[in-house]
Amino acid sequence: MSIPKLEFPPFHLPAEAEALRGEVRAFLKETLPRIKSEDRFASWNTPSPEFSKALGAKGWLGITWPKQYGGGERSFLDRFVVTEELLGNSAPAGSHWVADRQSGPLLLKFGTEQQRQAILPRITRGECYFSIGMSEPDSGSDLASVRTRAEPVPGGFRVNGTKVWTSGAHRNHYCITLVRTSGQHGDRHKGLSQLLVDLKTPGVTIRPIINLAGRHDWNEVTFSDAFIPEDCLIGNEGDGWLQVTSELAFERSGPERFMQNFYVLRELVRVLGRQPAKRASAILGRLIARLWTLRQMSTAVAGMMQGGKSPAIEASLVKDLGTIYQQDLPEIARTLAESDATTEDDLADFLDIAQYASMMAPSYTIQGGTTQVLRGIVARGLGLR
């Protein structure tokens, strides 16, 4: 077997998308200063219902979805632009992020008409937020090994088990939960299903899992004989694995894979002053060139997807490179600032920012498919396994 040629055909975002960018920028410039945020450097995972509602009012949530569900029927590339503007301007997009990016599209693809009508318009208004219930204490990268069991009972399912790393479950409304509805633990991909779980359901207990930076994003979600009505089954019973894998492949190469800590680069530009030394300029320029390249790769993949292709290997490569860039950035920036910051005040402040970013950095190559899982996918694409 010959090796598939890597191609990243350069792609221009279309004029409509660029026009939308201008609108989004103007909106953010006006709106962001009014939004209170608990984070000094907000990002895609900083929650703000206030901001999400404002964005929904502009029609920029569920932007690609059919109008009958409150969507905008705009292109996937318009969504790309909104996403990168949110990241580029450090908007607190955490409340709606998962619902808009992942859960809504899943319901649109596999959900019942009733589920779509009940949920999607609320997502587009920025009022309805989602968590993802995939990982378990014994099931991380090996997702097919989930043990949470949904036992069919009259009118629905009785669910028992534990989900972990469930981001935002303490403030979100729903959790799309991967459960075993039939068969045995060892059956792997067979017998798994996805349930739309209202997080206020009796028998569902949410406890915080604090991360190393002291933040409460994650939760442990325990199901103890929780009754989930049968109309909350998403898609067909037993199709859970198929649905989950299509969800995971969704936008592996989006801008959130290389712009989560963009604020570090922006603050680095500030702290270096207007006329850095030659060496400092060169290091800054190299960081900017890497980010520019990632953006070119990401738009190229978006263009291929828009053209009806499914560039799975290319998308995985973007995530691999992008998440490692995000890990390198705070370290390179920290050492550069120590040698080249313009004033002592700026330096102390910046080192706090960079240190915080360094602490958060390990998460980038773990969430949404570890580097090692991604490299396995690429290796398969190269015909090595």
Next chain:
Amino acid sequence: MDRETRDMLLETAGRFFAERAGKDVVNGVEKGVWPADLWKEIEEMGLPLIAVPEDLDGVGGTLADLMAMLRVAGEHAVPVPVAETALANLLVAAAGGKPATGPSTLALGELSLQGNRVSGKVARVPFAGVAERFVAIVTAGGKSTLVVVPRDAVAVEDAPSHAGEPYGTVTFDGATPEFSAASAVSAERALELAALARAMQMAGAADKVLVTATEYCKQRVQFGRPISTFQAIQHMLAELASYAAATIASAEAASRDADEGGLETGGSFSIAAAKTQCSDFAHRIAAISHQSMGAMGFTHEHILHHYTRRLWVWRRDFGSESFWGEKIGQSFAKAGKDELWPALTESRYAA
């Protein structure tokens, strides 16, 4: 040229390079053997005239066509100045001259003009040892003048590159050009175009390195199985693929931007970013590919070094990652943090 014509040309060129610019030819150039037949055939195919207008007996292709051809040349380590000559011919034609036959090269550096005579010294001129003429752009009084100086009007001191190609230092001591004319392309711009050419050659080489290492690991048996079945090797090659991908994507994007923006200024930032990126990852591509192929890939016998040595040389040619990175960093620092994101999304220097 249209997409179909270009694809056909690239396919033909690829097959031709594979057949006629193989291992022995590349090794021969390193020993000082000029492959005259190869060069003659390259000229017969019209490759050095690919971006010269048809009314000047050129092929009439675009800058993007030229760059796409250079990616293929890079994929085959073609050891003759096809990039330098094609670019020189493009610049000569743009200045109203008619390109001559024979290998040319670009002497990009500090040169001055007194009347019609060129003076100055340029180091690391690619293929200086075999070029029949040197094309340079001299800046004087805010104006750019293109000069074509024949080989016998300069002194060349051989200084082969670390890839074994006949680079050298060229001294112009009041040299008389055989052609000179006002050039709409500035000296800085000529350097950008040359950097873009190298980025595309590096994209081709990166691709070839990935394929070479991957094929090798699939065939090499140790501990009773192909080493490609070891997860450690699989992950190395996947990482290698990511660096090759960044190299290809950045070079292709810059080529598109340069072509669309026009010969005189198009894609100025994108080229700087792409050459920075390609040069930055060259070492990682070389390091992983060599590690995956062990001692075998470190021999002169194997072809891997045809590509890894060129990557190491090309990353330095026409501006390294430090050179172009400094330009980018200076511009963004000067403009300040609020200009960072808008400039990035428009692929331009910050202002």
